[in-house]
Amino acid sequence: xxxxxxxxxxxxxxxxxxxxxxxxxxxxxxxxxxxxxxxxxxxxxxxxxxxxxxxxxxxxxxxxxxxxxxxxxxxxxxxxxxxxxxxxxxxxxxxxxxxxxxxxxxxxxxxxxxxxxxxxxxxxxxxxxxxxxxxxxxxxxxxxxxxxxxxxxxxxxxxxxxxxxxxxxxxxxxxxxxxxxxxxx
Numbered sequence: 465x466x467x468x469x470x471x472x473x474x475x476x477x478x479x480x481x482x483x484x485x486x487x488x489x490x491x492x493x494x495x496x497x498x499x500x501x502x503x504x505x506x507x508x509x510x511x512x513x514x515x516x517x518x519x520x521x522x523x524x525x526x527x528x529x530x531x532x533x534x535x536x537x538x539x540x541x542x543x544x545x546x547x548x549x550x551x552x553x554x555x556x557x558x559x560x561x562x563x564x565x566x567x568x569x570x571x572x573x574x575x576x577x578x579x580x581x582x583x584x585x586x587x588x589x590x591x592x593x594x595x596x597x598x599x600x601x602x603x604x605x606x607x608x609x610x611x612x613x614x615x616x617x618x619x620x621x622x623x624x625x626x627x628x629x630x631x632x633x634x635x636x637x638x639x640x641x642x643x644x645x646x647x648x649x
Contacts, residue, residue, distance in 0.1 A: 486525045493526035497598035504529050513609035519602075539616050540586040540594060542571035547582040557604045558582050565604065569611055586614065 488496070504527035511520045545562070552559050562574055575585075584607075586595040599607060 488522075488525045494598065496522045496526065497600045497602065498523060498526040503527060509613065510610070513613040514606045515609075516603070516606060519606065538594075538614070540614055541589045541616060542573070542587040542591070543569075543611065543615050544573050544575045544585040544587065544593075545582070545599075546575045546577050546580050546585055548578055548580045549576040550578075551581070555582055555600070557602065558599065558607070561604045561607045565608055568608075569615060569617070571615055571617065572611060584610070 504524065507520065507523040507527050510523055514520065545558075545566070547555070547558060566572060566574065581598055582600055583596055583598045585593050586597070588594050597610075602610075
């Protein structure tokens, strides 16, 4: 009976806990593209936008538990998509995003930096970098979903609206424009 108890204790000690077994090294996480996406609540938010189980699993292997879910709710003012122009040929999904989808996000700028792996640099209201996420292996739809959830759409300021109204007035004529707005009966 004593030998059985010793064997049972030895077996339990030899089996790693689930969370320990799934954790990856920092280098492995960087290679998967999870630099800066450190909180597990971010993976939960990420899962709401990206419907790729393998990508979500990789995120969970690279995250650390957080006590509050507040950071996952953060919406950034803008983002830089940083990539090396010479390496773009190796990332057709990112090229597709830049050429066909990027204009849907006026607060996202593309920055070509020599030898830089593709990454999203998320910015605060002052344009300061707050979070960086490698996107080497992301599909175009993953980039779109992530940006829709984490980057606010650019707000139009009064100067932009005034400029657009002036251009519209010139285009359709001031009389018709004023009638359309209900200024002149």
